[in-house]
Structures are given as C-alpha cells and as structure tokens.
Amino acid sequence: xxxxxxxxxxxxxxxxxxxxxxxxxxxxxxxxxxxxxxxxxxxxxxxxxxxxxxxxxxxxxxxxxxxxxxxxxxxxxxxxx
Amino acid sequence: xxxxxxxxxxxxxxxxxxxxxxxxxxxxxxxxxxxxxxxxxxxxxxxxxxxxxxxxxxxxxxxxxxxxxxxxxxxxxxxxxxxxxxxxxxxxxxxxxxxxxxxxxxxxxxxxxxxxxxxxxxxxxxxxxxxxxxxxxxxxxxxxxxxxxxxxxxxxxxxxxxxxxxxxxxxxxxxxxxxxxxxxxxxxxxxxxxxxxxxxxxxxxxxxxxxxxxxxxxxxxxx
Numbered sequence: 001x002x003x004x005x006x007x008x009x010x011x012x013x014x015x016x017x018x019x020x021x022x023x024x025x026x027x028x029x030x031x032x033x034x035x036x037x038x039x040x041x042x043x044x045x046x047x048x049x050x051x052x053x054x055x056x057x058x059x060x061x062x063x064x065x066x067x068x069x070x071x072x073x074x075x076x077x078x079x080x081x
Numbered sequence: 082x083x084x085x086x087x088x089x090x091x092x093x094x095x096x097x098x099x100x101x102x103x104x105x106x107x108x109x110x111x112x113x114x115x116x117x118x119x120x121x122x123x124x125x126x127x128x129x130x131x132x133x134x135x136x137x138x139x140x141x142x143x144x145x146x147x148x149x150x151x152x153x154x155x156x157x158x159x160x161x162x163x164x165x166x167x168x169x170x171x172x173x174x175x176x177x178x179x180x181x182x183x184x185x186x187x188x189x190x191x192x193x194x195x196x197x198x199x200x201x202x203x204x205x206x207x208x209x210x211x212x213x214x215x216x217x218x219x220x221x222x223x224x225x226x227x228x229x230x231x232x233x234x235x236x237x238x239x240x241x242x243x244x245x246x247x248x249x250x251x252x253x254x255x256x257x258x259x260x261x262x263x264x265x266x267x268x269x270x271x272x273x274x275x276x277x278x279x280x281x282x283x284x285x286x287x288x289x290x291x292x293x294x295x296x297x298x299x300x301x302x303x304x
Contacts, residue, residue, distance in 0.1 A: 005274075005275055005278050007244060007245070007248045008244060009218075009242060009244065009245060010239065011217060011218065030282045030283050030286075031244075031247070031278070031281075031282030031283050031284075031285050031286035032243075032244035032247065032248075032282060032286060033278050033282050035278075052215060054214075054215065054216040054217045055217055058217055060271060061251075061274060061275075061278065062272070062274040062275030062276075062278050063268070063271040063272050063275050064279075065272075067268060068271075
C-alpha cells in the first residue's frame with residue numbers, strides 16, 4: 001500500500017484533482033488533509049497540475065509507509081517503502 | 082491583578098539592530114529611497130567599558146511602530162571582507178549562497194500595488210530589485226541594502242487558513258521528533274508527520290466544526 005498526504009489549501013487542489021483522475025488511486029480525507037492511496041506507485045505529472053515551482057516542491061504533507069522516488073520538474077512518484 | 086501565566090504577550094518587533102559602516106548610504110536607502118521615517122536616535126559617548134567607541138544608534142519606522150535600527154561606531158574599521166557577506170558577517174566561497182541569504186529581514190505590505198510601489202522606488206535607486214518571486218502563498222521582492230544585508234519586502238497572495246496553522250504545528254512536532262536521529266532526512270520527517278496527521282487531524286477538524294457551529298447557531302441568546 002502506498003500513501004501520500006496533501007494539505008487542503010487552494011494551491012494544492014490542482015495536484016489532488018490531477019491524481020484523483022487516476023483510476024488506480026483512492027482519495028480519502030482526514031481533517032483538512034487529502035490522503036491519496038494506491039496498491040501500486042502513485043505518479044503525478046507536474047505539468048498537468050500547472051502549479052508553480054514553490055508549490056510543487058512543498059506540496060507533500062506526509063508519507064504513510066511510502067517513500068518518494070522521484071520529485072523533480074517532471075513528476076512526483078511515491079512508492080511503497 | 083491579571084494572571085499572565087501562559088499568555089502570548091509580545092507585540093511584534095520593537096527593533097532589530099544591525100551594524101553599519103555606511104551610515105550615509107543606510108539613510109539614503111531606508112529614509113530617502115524607501116521612505117521609512119527616522120524615528121529615534123541615540124548619540125552616545127562610549128558605553129561602559131573604556132574600549133567601547135562612541136556611536137550613533139538610529140532607528141527607522143518599518144510600520145506598526147516596529148523599527149529597524151543601526152549602530153554606527155566612530156573609528157571602528159570595517160573588518161576585512163571575504164568573498165561574500167555583509168557588515169556583520171563575512172563568508173568564504175565555500176559557503177553556499179542559500180546559506181548566506183538565509184538570514185534576512187522581510188517587511189510586510191498589504192497589497193500588490195504597495196509591493197510594486199516599493200519595487201518602483203528601489204529600481205530608481207542604486208539598489209534595484211534583484212528578484213521578484215511568487216512563493217507558496219507570498220510574493221516578494223529582494224535586494225541587498227548598502228551594508229550587504231539581504232532585504233525582502235513581501236505580500237500575502239491570500240490570507241493564511243486555519244489548516245495551515247495545524248500543518249505548521251504538525252511539521253514542527255515531527256521535526257522535533259526526528260531531529261535527534263543520526264542522518265535524519267526530509268523523508269523521516271514526512272513519515273513522522275503522516276503519523277501525526279492520522280493521530281490529530283480528524284480531532285482538529287471536529288473542533289473547528291464545533292467552533293463554527295457555535296458561531297452560526299448561538300444558543301440561549303435570543304428567545
């Protein structure tokens with residue numbers, strides 16, 4: 001199981017909206033956080049989100065038994081630890 | 082008598098003080114270019130120990146009654162400058178630029194118009210804006226003052242939301258929890274923070290909702 005958390009603020013919404021379209025992920029909610037879960041890797045294409053540099057590189061709030069294996073100008077990739 | 086135990090009592094910056102070897106340039110930058118009024122100064126003949134030089138301690142208003150202050154010491158020679166740094170601290174070329182710039186003062190403005198007005202003033206001076214950047218939730222302009230101090234003026238792109246205060250607290254609690262581990266990384270912090278989110282974010286939301294409900298549905302006030 002892969003799990004990554006995002007705080008619900010306007011700047012992060014495009015990121016969550018993009019990942020929510022992936023049929024392999026489930027988006028849950030705990031308080032003001034979106035929890036994104038998947039049985040496999042979670043991959044978010046940066047350009048699809050349209051967010052600026054500072055937002056992209058500060059969007060992750062937490063990692064549940066997962067690790068980031070890519071976080072660059074192209075994509076954020078989270079995999080099971 | 083009011084019990085002050087545990088209360089948040091401080092009210093902003095009284096003054097933040099810096100040494101200067103260029104008082105004329107400092108006055109030009111802060112008073113004449115930025116338009117910050119001179120609000121206080123002290124002319125002092127030494128201070129305590131015999132080797133303390135005479136000095137001028139002068140203050141500019143940075144809004145809300147807060148002040149930036151400078152010390153000019155008569156006869157004190159500027160330390161030999163290394164590659165980079167300011168009138169207080171010098172750094173060799175081995176020190177990364179992000180570290181040199183990490184200590185800085187940022188003044189707040191309320192609007193984009195105000196930010197751009199300060200940009201206009203700086204761009205017309207000897208200290209033009211070096212960068213204008215939109216960060217996560219703020220937009221800032223940057224330059225270096227005549228003393229080499231890294232100087233920022235910033236505006237909020239939107240008001241801070243309550244959940245950002247929660248998030249900040251979870252981040253800091255996670256940082257304190259992991260910082261004693263040898264070789265700790267951002268990965269350690271994000272793993273610990275996920276645990277704190279699961280533990281605390283749901284209860285925080287319930288508390289927020291209850292407060293909101295009490296505000297919108299006051300009970301027992303109106304018949």
